[in-house]
Amino acid sequence: MQALILAGGEGTRLRPLTSSMPKPVVPLAGRPFISYMLEWLRRHGIEEAILSCGFMADGVRAVLGDGAGLGVRLRYVEEPRPLGTGGALKFAQELLQDRFLMLNGDVLTDIDLTAQLRQHERTGARATLALIAVEDPSAYGLVRRRDDLSVSGFLEKPNAEEIDTNLINAGAYVLERSVLDEMAAAGTRISIERDVFPRLVDHGLFGYEASGYWLDIGTPQRYLQATYDILEGEVSTELGGELATAGGVLWLGSEHAPGSAGARAAGDGSVHAPAVIGAGCEIAPGATVAGRTVLGAGVTVGPGAHVDSSVVLDGARIGARSRISRSIVGPGVEIGDHCRVDGETVLGAGVKVGSHNALTAGIRIFPGVELPDSAVAF
Numbered sequence: 001m002q003a004l005i006l007a008g009g010e011g012t013r014l015r016p017l018t019s020s021m022p023k024p025v026v027p028l029a030g031r032p033f034i035s036y037m038l039e040w041l042r043r044h045g046i047e048e049a050i051l052s053c054g055f056m057a058d059g060v061r062a063v064l065g066d067g068a069g070l071g072v073r074l075r076y077v078e079e080p081r082p083l084g085t086g087g088a089l090k091f092a093q094e095l096l097q098d099r100f101l102m103l104n105g106d107v108l109t110d111i112d113l114t115a116q117l118r119q120h121e122r123t124g125a126r127a128t129l130a131l132i133a134v135e136d137p138s139a140y141g142l143v144r145r146r147d148d149l150s151v152s153g154f155l156e157k158p159n160a161e162e163i164d165t166n167l168i169n170a171g172a173y174v175l176e177r178s179v180l181d182e183m184a185a186a187g188t189r190i191s192i193e194r195d196v197f198p199r200l201v202d203h204g205l206f207g208y209e210a211s212g213y214w215l216d217i218g219t220p221q222r223y224l225q226a227t228y229d230i231l232e233g234e235v236s237t238e239l240g241g242e243l244a245t246a247g248g249v250l251w252l253g254s255e256h257a258p259g260s261a262g263a264r265a266a267g268d269g270s271v272h273a274p275a276v277i278g279a280g281c282e283i284a285p286g287a288t289v290a291g292r293t294v295l296g297a298g299v300t301v302g303p304g305a306h307v308d309s310s311v312v313l314d315g316a317r318i319g320a321r322s323r324i325s326r327s328i329v330g331p332g333v334e335i336g337d338h339c340r341v342d343g344e345t346v347l348g349a350g351v352k353v354g355s356h357n358a359l360t361a362g363i364r365i366f367p368g369v370e371l372p373d374s375a376v377a378f
Helices: 033-043 057-064 084-091 113-123 190-201 220-231 237-247 260-265
Strands: 002-006 048-053 071-078 099-104 105-109 125-131 142-145 149-154 167-176 205-210 214-215 250-251 275-278 293-295 306-308 323-325
Touching: 002 033, 002 084, 002 205, 033 048, 033 057, 033 105, 033 214, 033 293, 048 084, 071 084, 084 190, 105 167, 105 220, 113 125, 113 167, 113 205, 125 142, 142 167, 142 190, 142 205, 149 205, 214 220, 220 237, 237 250, 293 306
Parallel strands: 002 048, 002 099, 048 071, 125 205, 250 275, 275 293, 306 323
Antiparallel strands: 099 167, 105 214, 125 167, 142 149
């Protein structure tokens, strides 16, 4: 079986992280984000995935290739312009089999696709939507079902008195190819959620109530939450298993195997679980890498610095006595001495922060910006 993954968005909500790299390959706990989706698909017997790309498509290909290292054959379609979720589906029509999965590429999840497929077959559905229960239904569009599991309607951003279900669209669909026959021609901008599914009500549209982990990682806050959940094993991933085997601290690269000369060369600083430490990192004497932290390859943490609950991407340098907490530090960023970066701050690629700066309250600094010493204080 095959899957079509929608991966063509620009990731505007994740900027400045996505200002310099395509959203599908933004590192998440040391691996391209989309690799977690491919791993999940592979566990459910999916052998081929078609990536519907748009923005920075060449960058996605350069990182993922043909999927040989990920255990799933990858094929690519590139939209000439944004066509919407339904338009992307129609544009990929020639590559699709009689039955296939369609997935929102922004989601980290471990829901049971195999059970969804079984229900799809049992009900004779033309389309089966994965649905997930949420605590606050008022922030989402809701999906109503009948007792026979068929979808009876949709309710967008309901008022409190309108809420009669807590099920929302989880962005994973089993579709029969016949659904495409009723869509506008390829090249037309179409929303599958607004233009296609409502017309399928009473015509073969069913909902599968999934359980398990589900998170849309489209914002920096959710990106950090996804990182924490992977590190703490809240979502089922291969990396989580490797972390458990390694005792909660995973050193990437053979030269950083625990107890090896490479690990000792990383410095005399302390590292606390759960954490993923990239190859070639240097953690100076007196520095602390606390839990729920990911350091990319070649990161330097200066003497007496403290990093916790943060993602620090490849090649970044953190100065002496600086504190990084609950933030995202982009690749190649340089942070001077005695700085404070916290409160879900995001620093884009190549940002240079002089000494004695305090960056907090979710501030976002775009790639290439340079801040002199003592320029910002909260």
